[in-house]
Amino acid sequence: MAVKSNLLNMSLMLTLTCLVCSGILGGAYVITKEPIEAAKAAKINKANAAVLPAFETSERGETVLKDEAGVETPYVYYKAVNGEELVGYAIESNVSGFGGNLKILVGITADGLIYDTDVLDNNETPGLGAKCAESGSLFRTQWQKLDPRERILTLKKDGGDIDAITASTITSRAYTQAVYNAVQVFDALTGGEADAATGASVPAENNNKEESSDEQ
């Protein structure tokens, strides 16, 4: 049976337990720190390689995009280069899908074409909206080599050029919005000369003019 409790042994036991446990965890943190970072970097590199043509190095950057209402949304992007030559940008885009946050990576080459897209994180309904994460599906292949200046980036149902996933209009709409947002970020990064053809709701001019030197 356990020892009888008194103030001294209770505080002693708790202190000791916490000390030993935090010591062990501290050690484990140090040991696993590098593999965890390697795993994270590997994941990002893999996603980057999937949405862009072959490149040598890529560099992480952050930018902020302002919409008409003046709301600022932060974006993370990866700038892929071959030596001096810009290959393209891979832009992380977050939108609200059907089941919560939908995070996709949009690869846009230097000439303004969407090279490919990939889903980083989704909580869509399995079997319905979650199909957006299946590369090779018709919904996903339609984005490859798509020119955002010639196509309207909304669903056909909404008067645009994009085919939706059957029975998953909300997910498809969110995905399309995410790609559209990424195109806006790309325009902002490259100086805004690749004008999106969506007409009606083109967000305000970019506020990242200093990035315009990146354009070839």
Next chain:
Amino acid sequence: MNSKLKLITDGFIKNNPTFVLLLGMCPTLATTTSAVNGLSMGLATLFVLVLSNIVISAIAPLTPDKVHIPVYIVVIASFVTLLQFIMRAYTPAMYETLGLFIPLIVVNCIVLGRAEAFASKNGVWASCLDGIGVGLGFTLSLTILGAVREILGSGSVFGWKFITGDGMLAFVMAPGAFLCLGYLMVLFNKLVKK
């Protein structure tokens, strides 16, 4: 020796956490969308259960009565955090699939339940065997439940697809989890109670 073996088989049958004790229902229902997910969740819980059972049975005689729950929880939480580090470093994809349910092992009633009901009253070796038994019982139940839901819901087992197109989607979602669990429970108890 026979009694030691019984400790392990008890975890499978008499004390089966999922089909008999009905403990840890939250991860059971949420993570068993496929056989692989169920298996990994079960193994993660097994890891924590065995280690925390060993440590708790070792420190139980020294622990003052009034603080035993906080001490146990700190031990369990440490092992869960350790598991999180390991999974993030070496199996990042699985860590993402199981997501929130890994940290939630801390409050899984199977783990604290076995610590309270068994490890605090028994020796290290017996507690270790009990942890293995209950952990394997949990793993097996989750794998079976996951496999049944995957077969019905996606038409595949362990990722190997045997139909074209979709399965009955409802079984991948929450209602299917309750249905499958209910029927498996009936079947299990019918077979075992003989």
